[in-house]
Amino acid sequence: MGFFAIFNAYTMRICLSVAITEMVLPKNSSSINHDDTCPNPNSGNKTIMDTDNLYDWSETRQGLILSSFYWGYVITHLPGGILAGRYGGKYLLNLGILSTAIFTLLTPIVVEKFEWQGLITLRALEGLGEGTTYPAVTALLARWVPLGERARMSGIVFSGSHLGTVIGNVLSGYLIEITGTWSSVFYVFGVIGIIWFLLSLVLTFSDPENHPFISDRERLFLKDELSHLHQENERKIVPWRSILTSIPLWSLVIVQIGHDWGFFSMVTDLPKYMSDVMKFNVGENGLWSSLPYIVMWIVAVGMGYFSDYCLKKNWFSISFARKFFTTIASIGPGIFIVAASYAECNRALAVSLFTISMGFMGPYFCSTKVNALDLSPNYAGITMAIVNGLGAVSGIITPYLIGALTEDHTLSQWRLVFWITLGVLAATNLQYLYFGTAKTQWWDQPPNENNDKCIKEKDIRMTEVY
Numbered sequence: 001m002g003f004f005a006i007f008n009a010y011t012m013r014i015c016l017s018v019a020i021t022e023m024v025l026p027k028n029s030s031s032i033n034h035d036d037t038c039p040n041p042n043s044g045n046k047t048i049m050d051t052d053n054l055y056d057w058s059e060t061r062q063g064l065i066l067s068s069f070y071w072g073y074v075i076t077h078l079p080g081g082i083l084a085g086r087y088g089g090k091y092l093l094n095l096g097i098l099s100t101a102i103f104t105l106l107t108p109i110v111v112e113k114f115e116w117q118g119l120i121t122l123r124a125l126e127g128l129g130e131g132t133t134y135p136a137v138t139a140l141l142a143r144w145v146p147l148g149e150r151a152r153m154s155g156i157v158f159s160g161s162h163l164g165t166v167i168g169n170v171l172s173g174y175l176i177e178i179t180g181t182w183s184s185v186f187y188v189f190g191v192i193g194i195i196w197f198l199l200s201l202v203l204t205f206s207d208p209e210n211h212p213f214i215s216d217r218e219r220l221f222l223k224d225e226l227s228h229l230h231q232e233n234e235r236k237i238v239p240w241r242s243i244l245t246s247i248p249l250w251s252l253v254i255v256q257i258g259h260d261w262g263f264f265s266m267v268t269d270l271p272k273y274m275s276d277v278m279k280f281n282v283g284e285n286g287l288w289s290s291l292p293y294i295v296m297w298i299v300a301v302g303m304g305y306f307s308d309y310c311l312k313k314n315w316f317s318i319s320f321a322r323k324f325f326t327t328i329a330s331i332g333p334g335i336f337i338v339a340a341s342y343a344e345c346n347r348a349l350a351v352s353l354f355t356i357s358m359g360f361m362g363p364y365f366c367s368t369k370v371n372a373l374d375l376s377p378n379y380a381g382i383t384m385a386i387v388n389g390l391g392a393v394s395g396i397i398t399p400y401l402i403g404a405l406t407e408d409h410t411l412s413q414w415r416l417v418f419w420i421t422l423g424v425l426a427a428t429n430l431q432y433l434y435f436g437t438a439k440t441q442w443w444d445q446p447p448n449e450n451n452d453k454c455i456k457e458k459d460i461r462m463t464e465v466y
Contacts, residue, residue, distance in 0.1 A: 173286020
């Protein structure tokens with residue numbers, strides 16, 4: 001259910017990236033340098049022929065629309081982390097997915113009545129709902145997943161973003177192609193989100209103690225495995241000063257910003273690159289834009305198992321594992337994204353390079369993404385909220401910046417975008433190699449009279465696990 005929560009969050013988030021390519025009027029190409037663009041084999045084959053349903057939005061305005069989701073997304077991360085830590089992740093996660101689903105269903109109506117201004121407002125509201133997703137899921141993982149299974153379980157759950165992106169792209173393109181209207185994608189994904197919410201009310205619970213279906217043996221096993229976690233009444237005092245001055249935490253925030261810069265550039269704007277530069281029609285666009293994320297998902301799940309296996313064999317420390325896989329997930333994607341821009345109009349080569357690029361990003365989910373849990377199991381929801389929330393600032397910047405830099409859809413304009421992406425990924429990863437760590441931080445233990453005993457017991461337990 002955690003996997004499908006993030007899966008649905010991403011389908012509802014990214015379906016606009018494909019739909020917007022069919023929501024706008026074709027650009028007048030008379031002023032463009034055609035030596036720096038690709039020929040269009042689909043000329044005259046516009047999927048949506050009714051121009052009353054198309055809008056005259058510039059590239060910069062489209063970038064603003066695509067970035068508006070992250071305005072709200074950033075805001076609710078920290079409140080979401082606090083509430084998830086205090087009251088459990090179930091209801092917060094359910095409320096976030098439900099609200100996003102409702103706003104997704106309302107999208108065609110709002111666009112028809114209020115055009116781009118209404119769409120920006122609605123997308124910001126969607127972001128407010130989805131901002132609680134990662135903190136709530138992380139709080140649930142902290143209460144349900146034994147330490148020795150953390151990387152692979154987190155890898156599986158968080159890889160819902162990959163498959164959500166795949167299905168979101170493919171199904172969006174297919175729906176627009178067969179229905180001839182862009183509004184269909186919002187109705188379909190909104191309804192799927194509602195169905196997940198109804199199932200979650202029955203199937204998910206914030207912790208093992210309150211779950212009515214699991215066996216006593218499983219409940220006792222999890223209680224023993226996660227005995228280092230404090231009960232709610234022991235965790236009401238949050239060491240904010242220590243958290244906000246933690247160098248390892250801020251190092252993680254910076255590398256998250258770098259990752260999100262690369263990831264959001266692809267999630268929000270790869271369909272536009274496929275449409276505006278490579279000239280794929282909407283059906284082809286959905287298919288080929290999704291292929292990189294299929295590979296990314298496979299690699300993410302496989303690397304989660306591989307990371308845990310290496311740690312179990314004591315081949316390297318957990319801190320080295322996090323840094324090693326984070327480096328692969330930063331430098332590899334940046335290099336191959338830039339290489340794809342030099343493929344120019346060779347469609348097969350460009351898609352192949354984008355696919356390899358996102359495959360290299362797969363190890364991120366068993367390294368950077370799980371590092372917030374490493375630093376503080378007791379305050380996992382809060383640390384994830386800080387890291388993921390501040391990282392999402394990239395989602396505000398990149399779509400607008402890309403829109404402003406690619407008004408003419410030329411290869412050289414997009415090549416500059418990809419070089420900037422590589423620079424950001426490399427710089428943020430470099431500081432993480434120096435300042436980052438996977439050691440549980442001293443402030444993870446809430447202040448109480450048994451603090452010293454708790455720290456000693458956890459040190460023994462962590463040694464046994466890793």
